[in-house]
Amino acid sequence: FCQRGQALIEKLLSINNDNNLEFLAYSLRLLPYLHVFTRGENAWTQRILEHLFRTITTERQMVSRSNPLQKQANCLIDLCLNYGHTIVIYFNDLFKVTQGLVRQQTSTEQQTKLAGWQWSILVECLAILLNHFESFEQKAIFINELVQPFAQILSKFDLHVNDLQSFIGYIGLKPTPDAISTSNQRLIFLSIHILCGLLRRITLPTDPTICSNGGYQETFDGIVFIRNPAAPIFIQLTHCLFKLLTYCHALHSPDSPLSKSSLSFLLTMTDADKAVYLQQQDNNDDVNILSTTQANSPILSTNDRRLHNRFSSFLDRLEILIGTYLTLKPDLYKLKDSLNIIGTTLFSSL
Structure with a gap:
């Protein structure tokens, strides 16, 4: 056989x-x-x-x-x-x-x-x-190397974007984006997709011996935690990721520059559209164009539909990444102003 x-x-x-x-x-x-x-x-x-x-x-x-x-x-x-x-x-x-x-x-x-x-x-x-791998340190080193290309992309974003208008320009959310902003958009969207997938794939050991001898255990504030080997490098991205989410939330505000532009369709999402996005692969940075039959779906050109799909898929992955990010304990607890960063970002969407 x-x-x-x-x-x-x-x-x-x-x-x-x-x-x-x-x-x-x-x-x-x-x-x-x-x-x-x-x-x-x-x-x-x-x-x-x-x-x-x-x-x-x-x-x-x-x-x-x-x-x-x-x-x-x-x-x-x-x-x-x-x-x-x-x-x-x-x-x-x-x-x-x-x-x-x-x-x-x-x-x-x-x-x-x-x-x-x-x-x-x-x-x-x-x-x-x-x-x-059983060693926390060994896993952390490899994860750090995997994340570095995306850390560089996010650091560049952090350096060049200081307000909502510069964010819109940086990722090319305009009718005729130039080659640089188009490249920025692809790399930012791709980074979030891959970082989200990477962090969700990392699992923590359940064997007490490995946790103890492998360097995973850490006591913080009287509580024993099993550290995530992705935490050392991901914690360094905290400011960039939460800054990115804050600007995405700001795009949806009533006085957002986008709401008064020809790209205002990016701020709306029908149930039919949502179903389309959830059917896409997590790793797809060039989402296929799928049509919907709902009467309330906006009538968009091919390029607008593609941008609509990609932007919504990116925002979904960013929010999932932030949600998964909150499991990086106790490293997140030890981060200066962590509660302020998290609270300000999450409440900015309300």
Whole structure:
């Protein structure tokens, strides 16, 4: 029975036809389910992992905005979730290759350009595999390196944005945005999507021995906490993230400059639109255009609909990230003026 399963895996691994992406995508989806037939043999695991990684990260020129591979890309996440204990031995190799691809995204001479969903999948997979590490310090170091590109993007935002009008200009919320603001918008939206996905994938150990010996336990104000290894770097982003949320809330105020512009549709969201956004992948920075049939849905152009979808999806992820952020105890408690920062930001939406 296992031999037949392995024969099928062998055939699926040989599929690499870019002329039929639907077929290629479904072949990828099958591989994690067939991994059970490998009986945990490292040679098979390595071949499956390399095939999924290589196929998902290959840059392709898409004629249509619909990408079948993007729809099935979670197969790599499924493999890491179900067989992480086996795959974790390849973590260093995966991390090295991923960081190499990430560095190219900010290089003037890009060899490979990652789409947002590709970048997100890789980061989430690494975060999942990190859960198999026992050392708090080791996990914190890797998470810090994964977050650094996005920390730089958010720091640049923090440096250049000091009021609502500059925020609107910085991320190009105007009828004819320039190339710089368009790039800023993509990077800010993408950063929030990926940071949200990364933080949600990090789990805390439940084994008391690992918690004690691995450096997770910390006593603060007489209470013993199990620290999140993502806390050291995420706490450094507190000001930027809450500042970003504050400006997003300000956009929805009655006297917002956006409410009097041709982009006022960004501040409204129907139930039908909401359903559309929730159907999107968390890692999708270029949300597909889906139409709604509700009578109260605004009639928008293709570009306006895309911007509407992307902005609302970004705001959803930002609020989820902030909600997850509140679990970073006791680091958040020790942050100077933390209660003031949180209270001011959250009440700004009321």
